[in-house]
Amino acid sequence: MRTFAHLADLEALEGQEIGTSDWITVTQSSIDRFAQATGDAQWIHVDPARAAAGPFGTTVAHGFLTLSMLSELFAASIAFADVRMSLNYGLNRVRFPSPVPVDSRLRAVCVLDKFEAIPGGAQLTVSVTIEREGGAKPACVAAWVTRHLV
Numbered sequence: 001m002r003t004f005a006h007l008a009d010l011e012a013l014e015g016q017e018i019g020t021s022d023w024i025t026v027t028q029s030s031i032d033r034f035a036q037a038t039g040d041a042q043w044i045h046v047d048p049a050r051a052a053a054g055p056f057g058t059t060v061a062h063g064f065l066t067l068s069m070l071s072e073l074f075a076a077s078i079a080f081a082d083v084r085m086s087l088n089y090g091l092n093r094v095r096f097p098s099p100v101p102v103d104s105r106l107r108a109v110c111v112l113d114k115f116e117a118i119p120g121g122a123q124l125t126v127s128v129t130i131e132r133e134g135g136a137k138p139a140c141v142a143a144w145v146t147r148h149l150v
Contacts, residue, residue: 003079007122007148011115018112018126019077023105023133024069026061031102034065048102061100066140070128073108074144083148089123092143098135105133113143121149 002019004010010018028048035041040062043050051059071088080086100106107130114125123145130140 001076001079003081005081007080007083007150008117010112010122010124011117013112014115016112017109019074019108019110021073021076021108023107024072024076026065026069026100026102026104026106028059028102031059031061031065034062034068038062038064040064056099056101059102061102061104063096063140066096066100066106066130067094067142069106069130070108070142070144073106073130074110074126074128074146077108077110080148080150082150083121085149087147087149089145089147092125092145094140094142096140098132098137098139100132100139104135104139106130106139107133118147121147123147 031045035046044054045059045062048059109129111127113127116123126144128142128144129138132139
């Protein structure tokens with residue numbers, strides 16, 4: 001994890017990588033809990049026996065589960081000593097270039113696209129690439145907009 005003493009320190013880092021998370025494992029339990037919470041219980045996610053005969057040979061995580069991991073992965077990548085609150089402001093673009101088979105390990109690589117000063121803090125637009133260990137393509141790429149208040 002990379003820690004910045006001041007949120008404003010990021011302003012000079014536009015266009016640069018600002019953090020990379022540790023690897024985290026996507027378990028069947030997390031897939032099942034996500035399916036239960038969202039009502040998306042498609043067999044490709046929650047039925048290991050049927051999924052074994054499917055196109056990926058195993059269950060795969062929901063794309064939206066992978067996307068929802070942005071918060072955890074970002075928090076494991078970057079910290080700001082002077083920020084008292086961070087808010088999810090939205091997404092400009094999201095794609096899921098490859099599936100996430102159960103028990104895959106994922107990490108996030110964060111590149112700061114834009115730093116905008118706002119009253120009381122800053123709005124960041126960050127290109128987040130969620131990599132799958134051993135995967136040829138990312139599991140998810142997103143342009144994520146967050147607001148941070150100091």
